[in-house]
Amino acid sequence: MRATGTVEEKQGIVSKTLFYVLLIAGALVSVFPFYWMFVIATNDRSGVFHVPPLLTVGDQFFVNFQRVLELSSFFTALGNSLFVSTVVTLSVIFFCTLAGYAFAKYEFRYKNILFFFVIGTLFVPQQLGVLPTYVIMAKLEWIDSFKALIVPAMVNAFGIFWMRQYISTAVHSEMIEAGRIDGAGHFRIFWSVVVPVITPAMATLGIFTFLNVWNDFFWPLVVLKDSSRFTIQMALQQLFTTRDGLDYGMIMSATFSATLPLLIVFLMFSRWFIAGLTSGAVKS
Amino acid sequence: MQQPVTASPAVKTGKPFLTERRLSSLMAYLFISPFFLLFAVFGLYPILFTIYLSFYKWDALGPMKYVGFKNYDLITSDPTFWISFLNTLLIGLMGTVPQLLVALVLAVLLNSAMTRFKKGFRILFFMPNITSIVAVTLVFSTFFGNNGMGNWLLDLIGFDPVAWGSGFWGVKIAIATMIMWRWTGYNAIIYLSGLQSIPTDLYEAAKIDGANKRQQLVFITLPLLKPFIIFTVLMSTIGGLQLFTEPYVYLGQSGTGSTREEGITMVVYLYSEAFRNGFFGTAAATAVMLFIITIIFSVINMWVSNRLGGDTGGSKA
Structure with missing residues (x-):
């Protein structure tokens, strides 16, 4: 990764400065909204309309957050999100690793076609099936149940692809052979030979999955109606829908608290x- | 109809009447079966049913009534549908074209040999992407409030305030900004990994052959970056056409839950047809239209980005 110094020709101080100015500007734009979130969260409710804009942290955070607790079941929603995201993440790690292992290290008929099919499903937009899926959930009486969020998400194509790529290179077939000769069963080999070698890839997949589930808004909005079941994203959105003037201090204290973890x-x-992001990027 | 399956695959242990070879493929099928079971129930079946449903009139409760292409007629003669289509395209273009260009520039800067603190910059650039879309929208709605920072900045440089929450362009710029903020760093890091995968001796060889900076960019960097560019363009196209959360949250603060016309997107249209009006048939027709549009635009955009770099097509890293 480290360049050997011959890549770029020597350039003047000017262009070097310009490089850093642009990069730092980009970094500031990336970070500023987080800081701004905190500034608004810690000032009183009129702080957001201050002219010129406030840039200093205030001391009203707990006062603002108190109003969040009055208006919503913030911690219930946080707990709901934590529960759903954790269960989905564990399940995705397990089933995707298992399937990725099969695609990487087993020989079976139609393997390539099936794998191609898995990749193909990545390109189907979620909204295409949302209405019938909603109807299925209604029939199963899973509306307002976390099962509606968890079960369809338990294993996904990206995870299978990602684990297959990693296992293909990281797990040597000799290790699996050795396990077979020792008389270990298939699942046993998976669990005590394969899994220990690929924990970094599992961790990456886990972080990605957790974040995606935690941040999802569309599907929970469709299947959760009872406010005691809301995820944290829905609770935040609810705070934003009051008819009487928006209390941004309150909204930002909730948003900040939900983003910080x-x-x-x-x-x-x-x-x-x-x-993980970079090695999973190009699927060709 | 189809009995939904609760997928909880128990791991069976094979018994000796199987040969080792057959047991092995049986285990493989077992290992991959959860995906296919779940996809059959929550992926394939809903997709087929959506297409079927788009030819019926249905409110999700009563009996279904076959209406042929009437749902398609209904939505294509509904001006709101076309507004949502136009909005989706405009916001998609405004949110992704400048974004990918900025991402490319940032990636080139980060990849430059004289840039230090690469890892630190990467982390900072990536931070927006971990924020939920709801949180991004809420933060940016303070920027784009009537007396918010956006108008204050405009005033500072001598422009009139813009109606970010209700103007035709105001709403679109606001939403496009949210998309840009959340995704530029992500794409910059994808491009950066592409740039890092280009062997440095290629540049050295080109330099010996007398190629200047611009020629190196056109004949080495862009062609070798092509797979990465195609990936980001494709992902942005699909993501842009599925835009929902930003407009829904940003413009839904009236308490009625309906979205202003300036920001209604195709998925917002679909959502309100189904879950607000109870027209599942027209919503299904919208979903099918959205899918067709997604395919068309993906193919076009792939073709365009594939032509990038001119006559060097086909070279792969």
Whole structure:
């Protein structure tokens, strides 16, 4: 990755400065809304309309957040999201790893066609099937049940693709052979030979899945009607729909509180995260 | 009709009447079966049923009534449908074309040998993408409030305030900005990984042959970056056509839950037809139209980005 110094010809101080100015401007644009979120969350409800805009952190955060708690079941929604995201993530890691392992290391009829089919499903927009899926959920009486969010998401094509790519290169067939000779069963080999080698890929898939489920809005909006079942995204949206003047201090204190956990997780695991993103990018 | 399957595949242990080979493929089928079971129930069946449903009149409760192409006639003669189509295209273009260009520039800057702190910049650029769309929309709606920062900045440089929440272009610029903020860094990092995959000796060889910076860009960088460009263009196309959360949240604050016409997108139209008006037939027809449009635009955009870099087509990294 590190360039050897001969890649770019020596350029003047001017262009170097320009490079950094642009990059820093980009970084500021990326980060500023997070800071702004916190500024509004910590100032009183008129803070957002201050001219010129406020740029300093205030001390009203808990006052604002108190109003969030009065208006919504913030922590219930947070718990709902945490529960759904965790269950889906564990399930996706398990089933996608299993299927990716089969596609990477087993020989069976129609393997290539089936794998091609898996990839093909990636390009079908979710909205195409949303109405019948809603009807299925209604028939199963899963409206307002977390099962409606969890069951359809338990395994996905991207995860299978991602695990297959990783297992193909990271797991050597000799290791599996050795396990067979020792008389270990198929699942046993998977669990004690394959899984320990591929935990980084599983972690990346896990972070991605968790984030996607946590941030999803469309499908929960369709199947959850009872406010005690709302996910955190729906709870945030609800705070925004009041008819009488918008209380941005309150809204931003909730938004900030809902974003902070993800931000911390991201900063802790950013290495895995970005590595995963880049190696999963090109599917050809 | 079809009995939905609760997929909880128990792991069976094969018994000795099977040969080792057959057991092995049986296990493989078992391992991949959860995906295919779930896809059959929650993927394939709903898609086929959507197409079927688009020829029926149905409110999701009563009996279904066959109406032929009437649903398609109804939506194509509904001005709101065409407004939603136009809005989706405009917002999609405004949100993705500048975004991909900026992402490419950022990636080139980051990839430059003289740039330090690459990892730090990558993390910062990627931060917006972890934020939920709802949160992004809420934050940006403070920017684009009537007395918000957006108009303050405009005033500062001597422009009149813009009606970000109700103007034809105002609404679209606001939503496109939200999309750009959330996705530019993501695409920059995809491009960066593409740039890093180009062997440096290619540039050295070109330099020895006397190629200048521009020629290196046109004949080496762009062609080798092509798979990455196609990927981002395709993903942006599909994502742009499915736009829902930003306009729904941004323009839904009236408490009525309906979205202003300036920001209604095709998926918002679909959603309100089905879940607000109870017209499942026309909603299904909208979904089918959306799918056809998605295919058309994906093919066009793939073709266009494939032509990028001129006569060097077909070269792959």
